[in-house]
Amino acid sequence: MKFKYVCMDCGKEYVTDEVIYQCPDCAAKSVEGEFPKGYLKVIYDPEDLKKLQKKDHVSIYDFFPYKVPTPEVYPVGNTPIVTPKRMNDRLGLKNVFCKMDAYLPSGSFKDRASQLIAAQAIAHNTRKIALASTGNAGAAMSCAGAAYGLDIILFVPETAPINKLMQSVLYGATVVPVKGTYDDAFLLSIEYTKHFGGINRNTAYNPMTIEGKKSVSIELFEQLGRKVPDIVYVPVGDGCIISGVYKGFYDLLSAGLIDRIPHIVCAQSEKSNAISKAFRTGEFKSIEASTRADSISVDIPASGRMAVQYLKDYDGWCTEVSEQEILDAQMNLVHDSGVFVEPASATAWAALEKDSAMIKEKYGADASICVLLTGIGFKDMAVFDGRVEMPASIENSAQAVIDRFTK
DSSP: OOEEEEETTTOOEEOOSSOOOBOHHHHTTOOTTBOOOOBEEEEEOHHHHHGGGGOSSOOGGGGOSSOOSOGGGSOOOOOOEEOOHHHHHHHTOSEEEEEEGGGSTTSBTTHHHHHHHHHHHHHTTOOEEEEEOSSHHHHHHHHHHHHHTOEEEEEEETTSOHHHHHHHHHHTOEEEEESSOHHHHHHHHHHHHHHHOSEEOOTTTSHHHHHHHTHHHHHHHHHTTSOOOSEEEEEOSSSHHHHHHHHHHHHHHHTTSOSOOOEEEEEEETTBOHHHHHHHHSOOBOOOOOOSOGGGOOSSOTTHHHHHHHHHHTTOEEEEEOHHHHHHHHHHHHHHHOOOBOHHHHHHHHHHHHHHHHHHHHTOTTOEEEEEEOBBGGGGGGGGTTTOOOOOOOOSSHHHHHHHTOO
C-alpha cells in the first residue's frame, strides 16, 4: 500500500522509500526533560484504503506498508477473546471482554510490532536490528529474529526482570545490559545504529512499530463481526501501544469501514503517569517512574505527544491506579477468570474496576468494553515474592491426606 510519513508536530510530509525515523527539524527542537518531538505518522493513499471496502474480510496485512514474508514462521494475530463472566457480574457490567495478546508467540503484545519490523528489515536487505527494551519488546524482536534468521542487538536496563531477559538470550539475541534506565538504553541503541547500521526498532522512534501494533484494532473489527467496541482499556507506559490502537481504528475509519473510533482509555500507574499528567495539564514533562509494573515504567514517553493528541481528538481519557490496585487486579484476574497476566497488563483491568461506576452511569451496563491484556504472567514471577507461598509438603500416607483436609 502506498504511504507517506507526516510529522506529528509540524505536519511536514516525507515521501520516500528509505528508512526514516523522525522529522529532523522537529527532533532538533526536542528539549531535555520533555517528551521528544519529531515522531512520524504513516499515512496511506486514500484510494488504496477505500478499495478495502469491497472486501468481505480484511486482514491485518491489508493495512501494512511492507509485505510480511512467510507469516507462518512467526504467526502474529488471531489472539482469543475471553469473557470474564464472574468478574463482570461483580462489576455489574454485561459486555466486558479481554483481548488476550498475552498469548502471542513471545508472550506479549510486542510481537505485533516486531513482525512488521522484521518485514521492514528484510525489505531493505538488512539482517541487523537494534533496540532498547525493559524486556517484552526485546523478547518479541528476539523471537522474530530467531524465526527469520535476523541478528538482534538488545540494550536493556540491568534491573529488567530476569525471565524476560533470559527469553532474549535463549532466542539468540546479543543482549547488552546497561547500568541505567530504559531511557538510557534507548539512547545507546540509537548510537549503535548510527555507528553499525541496520534497522532501529525502538518504540515509536521507528514509525513502523505503531503500524505493527495497530493490527490489534483491525483484528478486533473482524472478530466482533465488523464492529468496534464502545470503550477500549489499554495499559500505557511510553504511549506506543495506545497510539497503535488508535491508528488501527483511524485507518479503518479512513477506509470507510467504521463510522466512529471507540473511547480509548489510557490506563497508567500513579507511579508512571507522564502521559496522564500531560493530558491533564498540557505540559509534556518527564517524570521519575517507579512502578512495579516494569513494562509501563517510563520516565519520558517516546510516543507521548502522539498519544495525547489521539486522546484529545477522539474523546479518550486517562485513569490512574495505585500499585496495590494493580497487584489486586492481577490476582483478581487469575483467581476469578483464569487469566494470568503480568502487572502491566493488570493495570488495564484495574483502571476498568476504578471506572466501573462511572461507566454504568455514563455509558450504561450494556456498553461493549474491551480490556487489552498485553503480557503473560510468567514474564515476571518475582512480583509474587512475599505475596504467594507454596504450601508445605505432607507425608506420603492416607492419614496425612485425612489430616490435611480435616478441619
